[in-house]
Amino acid sequence: MDMNRLFSEAQKLIPGGVNSPVRAFRSVGGTPRFIREAAGAKVTDAEGREYIDYVASWGPMILGHSHPGVVRAIREAAGRGTSYGAPTEAEITMAKKIVDAFPAIEMVRMMSSGTEATMTAIRLARGYTGKEMIVKFTGCYHGHADSLLVKAGSGVATLGIPGSPGIPKRLAELTLSLPYNDSAAVREAIRRFGSDLACVIVEPVAGNMGVVPPEPGFLEALREMTREQGILLIFDEVITGFRVAYGGWQNLSGIAPDLTCLGKIIGGGLPVGALGGRREIMEHLAPTGPVYQAGTLSGNPLAMAAGIATLDLLQGKSYADLEKKAETLCNGYRDLFARKGIPVRINRVGSMFTLFCTGGEVTDFASASLSDTERFGRFFQGMLKEGIYLAPAQFEAGFVSFAHTDQDIARTLEACGKVLDAGGM
Numbered sequence: 478m479d480m481n482r483l484f485s486e487a488q489k490l491i492p493g494g495v496n497s498p499v500r501a502f503r504s505v506g507g508t509p510r511f512i513r514e515a516a517g518a519k520v521t522d523a524e525g526r527e528y529i530d531y532v533a534s535w536g537p538m539i540l541g542h543s544h545p546g547v548v549r550a551i552r553e554a555a556g557r558g559t560s561y562g563a564p565t566e567a568e569i570t571m572a573k574k575i576v577d578a579f580p581a582i583e584m585v586r587m588m589s590s591g592t593e594a595t596m597t598a599i600r601l602a603r604g605y606t607g608k609e610m611i612v613k614f615t616g617c618y619h620g621h622a623d624s625l626l627v628k629a630g631s632g633v634a635t636l637g638i639p640g641s642p643g644i645p646k647r648l649a650e651l652t653l654s655l656p657y658n659d660s661a662a663v664r665e666a667i668r669r670f671g672s673d674l675a676c677v678i679v680e681p682v683a684g685n686m687g688v689v690p691p692e693p694g695f696l697e698a699l700r701e702m703t704r705e706q707g708i709l710l711i712f713d714e715v716i717t718g719f720r721v722a723y724g725g726w727q728n729l730s731g732i733a734p735d736l737t738c739l740g741k742i743i744g745g746g747l748p749v750g751a752l753g754g755r756r757e758i759m760e761h762l763a764p765t766g767p768v769y770q771a772g773t774l775s776g777n778p779l780a781m782a783a784g785i786a787t788l789d790l791l792q793g794k795s796y797a798d799l800e801k802k803a804e805t806l807c808n809g810y811r812d813l814f815a816r817k818g819i820p821v822r823i824n825r826v827g828s829m830f831t832l833f834c835t836g837g838e839v840t841d842f843a844s845a846s847l848s849d850t851e852r853f854g855r856f857f858q859g860m861l862k863e864g865i866y867l868a869p870a871q872f873e874a875g876f877v878s879f880a881h882t883d884q885d886i887a888r889t890l891e892a893c894g895k896v897l898d899a900g901g902m
């Protein structure tokens with residue numbers, strides 16, 4: 478089916494033709510690929526063209542697409558019914574896997590999206606502490622709940638402004654947005670607003686302004702300052718959970734947040750989210766506590782089956798091997814761009830990476846924003862033509878999966894070489 482026709486039809490029926498904005502290719506131009514099917518590291522579009530995929534459904538597909546073990550688990554579960562609205566044994570299995578993998582999680586509640594997990598985390602933090610203000614970091618994305626869709630506020634004292642029409646100003650004013658990796662800004666915010674702060678929420682490795690690793694000492698400082706003031710520390714590990722390690726960044730860093738948000742990989746490609754944390758805090762959720770949270774499809778049997786199968790399979794895999802493939806890819810990109818004298822900065826943490834079209838270091842949203850997004854758009858289009866499917870925006874993470882072969886990586890670098898040789902970058 479012709480892609481342009483599909484896109485024009487979709488645009489008549491769905492805002493922008495897509496059910497999530499970045500999919501529309503607005504920042505890179507052109508017509509989005511409509512995907513017909515996917516297997517392993519490859520996706521095939523509606524016109525039958527195949528691409529090596531580095532989007533991985535924005536993170537979940539760490540085993541690659543249509544993994545036989547995951548597909549089988551979903552098929553078997555579907556044969557037993559798709560939803561009951563009653564507890565199941567699979568939910569205990571899933572909860573146990575998460576609790577075993579995360580030292581800081583004693584109890585967990587399953588939901589249907591990462592947005593639900595972060596939204597609930599904020600509500601629980603407010604309900605538990607009795608305070609209303611929250612701190613987030615500019616360029617971090619925590620789903621699209623009102624309190625979390627707040628734009629850059631410059632400097633510590635700046636109150637949040639609505640990041641989207643439809644968010645009440647009075648609600649946005651309760652959100653302080655501070656520069657990532659700036660613990661001095663957090664110290665100042667706590668000095669000024671400490672007694673009103675319910676929580677600090679952070680992507681321990683930022684993935685949504687492109688990949689930006691935490692600088693040594695940043696997360697440690699957050700842990701220390703929040704603990705001293707009775708402010709909850711929330712790690713949003715929706716991307717990093719089971720991506721940077723079996724478990725999450727908290728396992729690698731040894732830092733224990735009070736609450737952890739999960740999603741993406743733990744659903745094995747089905748809609749999922751989870752909120753976990755210390756028992757004493759989690760028990761404030763209904764029905765043991767007064768903080769309300771619910772979901773018709775929460776703990777859905779298909780999502781649990783896909784998630785459990787994914788985590789089981791991941792336990793037998795070497796994250797070091799996965800990381801090595803990502804390292805080869807990033808080193809290759811770096812060499813190819815350097816040979817042409819085109820400035821790029823590649824940030825990589827494990828199997829997540831971003832090629833920023835800027836020569837300077839990228840440590841926060843301000844430095845990420847110096848990227849030449851038009852150059853990125855040209856690179857994206859060139860790669861797409863060569864059969865490589867990258868995230869269609871500069872400020873996103875790319876993902877290598879266990880399904881990518883050394884040959885896939887080599888073919889990707891070959892494509893990059895061709896794109897750069899063609900000039901016009």
Ligand SMILES: *Cc1c(COP(=O)(O)O)cnc(C)c1O
Nearest residue numbers: 590591592618619620713715716
């Ligand atoms: C994707 C993402 C979310 C939102 O998850 P959805 O399932 O898209 O609602 C929240 N936080 C982070 C860090 C994410 O990357």
